[in-house]
Amino acid sequence: MADTAETQKIETPKMEVSDEVAISIQKMNKWYGAFHVLRDIDLTVYRGERIVICGPSGSGKSTLIRCINALEEHQKGSITVDGTLLSSDLKNIDKIRSEVGMCFQHFNLFPHLTILENCTLAPIWVRKTPRKEAEATAMHFLEKVKIPDQAHKYPGMLSGGQQQRVAIARSLCMRPRIMLFDEPTSALDPEMIKEVLDTMIELAEEGMTMLCVTHEMGFARQVANRVIFMDQGQIVEQNEPEEFFKNPQSPRTQLFLSQILGH
Amino acid sequence: MSDTHAQSVAFVRDTAIPAAPAPANETGPVKWLRENLFATWANALLTIAALFVIYLILSATLPWILGGVWTTSSLSECREVLAGETGACFSVLSERWNQLLFGFKYPSELYWRPTLALVMLFVAAAPVLFFDLPRKLLIFTALYPFIAFWLIWGGSILVPIVALLGVVGGYLVYSRFVTQSFATGFFGGIVAALIVWYIGGFITEALAPANPMLAAVPSRDLGGFMLNLMLGVTCVSLSIPLGIALALGRQSSMPLIKGICVIFIEFIRGVPLITLLFVASVMLAYFFPPEANVDLFLRVVIMITMFSSAYIAEVIRGGLAALPKGQYEAADSLGLEYAQAMRLIILPQALKISIPGIVNIAVGLFKDTTLVSVISMFDLVGMIRGPILASTEWNGVYWELLGFAALLFFVVCYGISQYSQWLERRLATDHR
Ligand SMILES: Nc1ncnc2c1ncn2[C@@H]1O[C@H](COP(=O)(O)OP(=O)(O)OP(=O)(O)O)[C@@H](O)[C@H]1O
Ligand SMILES: [Mg+2]
Numbered sequence: 001m002a003d004t005a006e007t008q009k010i011e012t013p014k015m016e017v018s019d020e021v022a023i024s025i026q027k028m029n030k031w032y033g034a035f036h037v038l039r040d041i042d043l044t045v046y047r048g049e050r051i052v053i054c055g056p057s058g059s060g061k062s063t064l065i066r067c068i069n070a071l072e073e074h075q076k077g078s079i080t081v082d083g084t085l086l087s088s089d090l091k092n093i094d095k096i097r098s099e100v101g102m103c104f105q106h107f108n109l110f111p112h113l114t115i116l117e118n119c120t121l122a123p124i125w126v127r128k129t130p131r132k133e134a135e136a137t138a139m140h141f142l143e144k145v146k147i148p149d150q151a152h153k154y155p156g157m158l159s160g161g162q163q164q165r166v167a168i169a170r171s172l173c174m175r176p177r178i179m180l181f182d183e184p185t186s187a188l189d190p191e192m193i194k195e196v197l198d199t200m201i202e203l204a205e206e207g208m209t210m211l212c213v214t215h216e217m218g219f220a221r222q223v224a225n226r227v228i229f230m231d232q233g234q235i236v237e238q239n240e241p242e243e244f245f246k247n248p249q250s251p252r253t254q255l256f257l258s259q260i261l262g263h
Numbered sequence: 264m265s266d267t268h269a270q271s272v273a274f275v276r277d278t279a280i281p282a283a284p285a286p287a288n289e290t291g292p293v294k295w296l297r298e299n300l301f302a303t304w305a306n307a308l309l310t311i312a313a314l315f316v317i318y319l320i321l322s323a324t325l326p327w328i329l330g331g332v333w334t335t336s337s338l339s340e341c342r343e344v345l346a347g348e349t350g351a352c353f354s355v356l357s358e359r360w361n362q363l364l365f366g367f368k369y370p371s372e373l374y375w376r377p378t379l380a381l382v383m384l385f386v387a388a389a390p391v392l393f394f395d396l397p398r399k400l401l402i403f404t405a406l407y408p409f410i411a412f413w414l415i416w417g418g419s420i421l422v423p424i425v426a427l428l429g430v431v432g433g434y435l436v437y438s439r440f441v442t443q444s445f446a447t448g449f450f451g452g453i454v455a456a457l458i459v460w461y462i463g464g465f466i467t468e469a470l471a472p473a474n475p476m477l478a479a480v481p482s483r484d485l486g487g488f489m490l491n492l493m494l495g496v497t498c499v500s501l502s503i504p505l506g507i508a509l510a511l512g513r514q515s516s517m518p519l520i521k522g523i524c525v526i527f528i529e530f531i532r533g534v535p536l537i538t539l540l541f542v543a544s545v546m547l548a549y550f551f552p553p554e555a556n557v558d559l560f561l562r563v564v565i566m567i568t569m570f571s572s573a574y575i576a577e578v579i580r581g582g583l584a585a586l587p588k589g590q591y592e593a594a595d596s597l598g599l600e601y602a603q604a605m606r607l608i609i610l611p612q613a614l615k616i617s618i619p620g621i622v623n624i625a626v627g628l629f630k631d632t633t634l635v636s637v638i639s640m641f642d643l644v645g646m647i648r649g650p651i652l653a654s655t656e657w658n659g660v661y662w663e664l665l666g667f668a669a670l671l672f673f674v675v676c677y678g679i680s681q682y683s684q685w686l687e688r689r690l691a692t693d694h695r
Contacts, residue, residue, distance in 0.1 A: 071592055098598030108593035112611050112692055121607060122597035154692040174597060 017225060020047040021080075022178055022209045023068060028077035030060075030067060037063050038074070039233045047177075050210045052220040052241070055230035056256060061213040064230070065180045068211070069100045082177060098126050101171030105183040107163040109155035115142065115166050116151040119173045127174065134173070141169040145199050161192025165199050172203075179203065181212040215260060221245065229253045327351050331663075337656035355660045356667055359651050363667070366486015366641050367650050373417070373480065377489050380414040383407060384496065392682065415485070415493070417477035421470060425463030429456040445602060482560040486641035488671055493560075494642075495629040495675075498567040502628070503621065505568060506575025507614075511605065513580060524576070531573035537634055539566040544638035563635055571628045578620030582613035615690050622683040626676045633668075643668050 023045040030038040037060045045051060053061050066072045068079060070086055070093045079086040081096045110118050119138035123129040129137070142148045145165035147158075155163055164184055171179060181200070185193040197219050204210055204223040214220070220227050220241050227244040229237045229252075237244070237253045245261075248254045301307045330350030334357070335341045341352035356363070365374055387407035390400035409423035433456030441448030485493070512524035531539075543562040586609060594604035614621075636645030647664045651657050657664075 069596055071595060094598050094600065097596055100596075102596040104589055104593065106587075106589055108587075108589035110590065110593070110608055110612075112615065112690070122599060125603050125607065126598045156692060170597070 017048045024080045030074045052224040059230045060233040101176035102180045107167045178209045368484035376414045380411040418479035421467040429459040432459045488643040490642040491632045494632040501568045502572035505572035509576035510579035582617035
């Protein structure tokens with residue numbers, strides 16, 4: 001995999017990590033029927049932290065971050081997001097979902113709405129923001145992801161990279177305190193990966209708490225302050241990126257890294 | 264650029280080639296004829312054969328239509344006028360025109376009322392069908408059912424007013440309680456509407472004027488194409504929302520709701536419409552309290568609506584299934600509630616996919632309204648089969664009458680189909 005982000009010569013400023021807890025996951029377990037997907041996950045994410053999750057296919061990375069905004073429900077243990085305990089209570093779930101933004105591998109934009117409508121829909125209906133204000137916010141974030149001129153087009157007319165940036169802007173319009181990314185660049189052509197990663201780097205520099213499933217190791221090196229390696233539904237190893245890439249401890253991590261960085 | 268020739272390896276264009284028109288025999292009607300009608304020998308033969316068939320059909324029907332007689336007062340007179348020449352006896356249409364359109368019992372001095380209702384229908388339907396029109400027009404659409412009811416059936420104006428008040432009351436209660444939970448709002452609204460209607464029933468009865476502004480016309484006096492249109496419009500507009508509700512119910516995670524919807528859909532789909540209509544005409548009365556004496560028109564509307572809503576539900580279910588799971592997840596991840604996600608994200612897309620199927624069913628429903636003729640309602644076909652063909656003057660004029668019925672239905676159905684194609688083009692946003 002090309003280290004797209006690394007080739008960029010931005011000096012990343014020292015990003016603040018507070019000791020306020022953003023997400024706290026304790027002894028979390030999840031099953032699909034009889035299949036034990038996530039086993040005893042313990043993870044504490046502090047406000048302002050940027051965490052990259054990697055691991056082989058089927059190791060449960062997507063499932064883990066989808067549990068955080070209750071797209072999947074867990075069966076054992078607890079997840080607390082921003083002080084709200086995730087239970088089957090719909091009020092809590094809706095509260096957490098409106099605080100946590102999520103970007104998907106396949107963008108999942110709403111094809112029947114224009115870019116601008118995609119971005120204003122949730123603020124208007126969930127946050128009850130007046131339309132004018134919501135549109136101003138949407139234009140602000142569309143400018144930030146550098147596609148304000150596409151605002152009145154439909155998603156089907158945009159390139160993959162542009163669509164993914166719209167998806168990021170759409171999440172940001174809800175003013176989330178935490179952003180989740182599930183392989184945001186793996187459905188994109190190489191030249192589009194960079195534009196999406198740049199957007200994410202910018203977001204990280206502003207101090208957004210981010211959890212990102214990705215195989216872009218250059219991105220991990222540049223912005224992450226923690227890299228988590230998962231295998232078979234467990235967190236096998238976590239460390240600062242520097243140490244993680246230089247001195248992987250477990251043999252599984254070493255094997256994974258040799259495969260992914262080896263060529 | 265291929266590099267088979269060694270001398271063409273390096274090449275730089277320094278002059279632009281000017282744009283030129285295409286050769287004359289490659290454009291215009293000549294090209295079209297050559298490409299589409301006479302491309303090959305077989306193609307040319309087919310074209311000639313098709314032209315011959317068209318000639319045969321026209322040479323048989325055109326003299327019949329053009330030589331038609333419009334002004335006689337019976338079939339035998341037609342025969343006299345034609346004196347052995349080919350020609351249709353269209354006199355039956357001009358003589359029985361009003362009966363074909365309004366039935367034979369609707370008071371002729373009141374024909375303006377259903378006609379006005381039809382004109383207003385176009386105004387009421389416009390903002391629903393063409394959503395670029397100002398949204399304020401929808402207020403008239405919401406009032407239209409009550410106005411149309413009053414125009415067609417006449418009687419005390421209190422009846423439609425009480426009906427309207429019931430709906431308004433139900434809606435107020437619904438919007439007051441829906442914030443707590445959808446079920447509270449929904450059932451609260453229904454109960455409120457029923458209470459208003461119940462109380463209103465007594466008031467209407469007590470205050471019913473002896474001579475209402477519009478003379479009352481009972482349902483059994485309705486007939487002709489008007490009856491088909493009334494059944495078609497009412498049943499289509501009721502069965503689409505019911506179909507949506509059934510389709511969503513069938514997807515529900517609540518076993519009770521899901522079970523009810525599945526049983527309803529599967530049962531209705533397994534029964535012929537004609538049986539349901541017979542049930543409506545003879546048996547449905549048993550299900551209602553004896554003093555209710557539910558109107559036959561209403562019973563037929565209930566049956567046809569249930570029938571087509573089951574089919575519409577299945578079409579919409581197909582549309583829902585065609586949406587990628589990511590759409591649901593994106594809506595969820597933005598914090599939209601179930602009702603919002605359905606209304607804003609899922610249904611607009613699912614309905615768009617389902618348009619051809621829904622239109623198919625709407626057209627079928629409209630044509631199936633002629634089945635009410637077998638339960639002795641005098642719709643267009645009922646009028647033709649009954650009073651008109653049975654009369655001594657017009658016994659035997661099948662082609663003209665049935666051809667006219669076919670033409671009327673064709674015009675409406677073709678219109679619906681054209682509208683749906685426009686709608687699909689208008690909604691196409693995925694320019695891929
Ligand atoms: N809805 C489901 N029902 C049953 N099993 C599932 C379901 N979704 C995922 N799984 C299984 O759970 C495991 C973890 O899936 P998950 O999608 O979290 O993996 P991942 O680490 O994101 O993999 P990838 O890198 O391929 O995206 C896989 O073995 C997968 O087959
Ligand atoms: Mg995944």
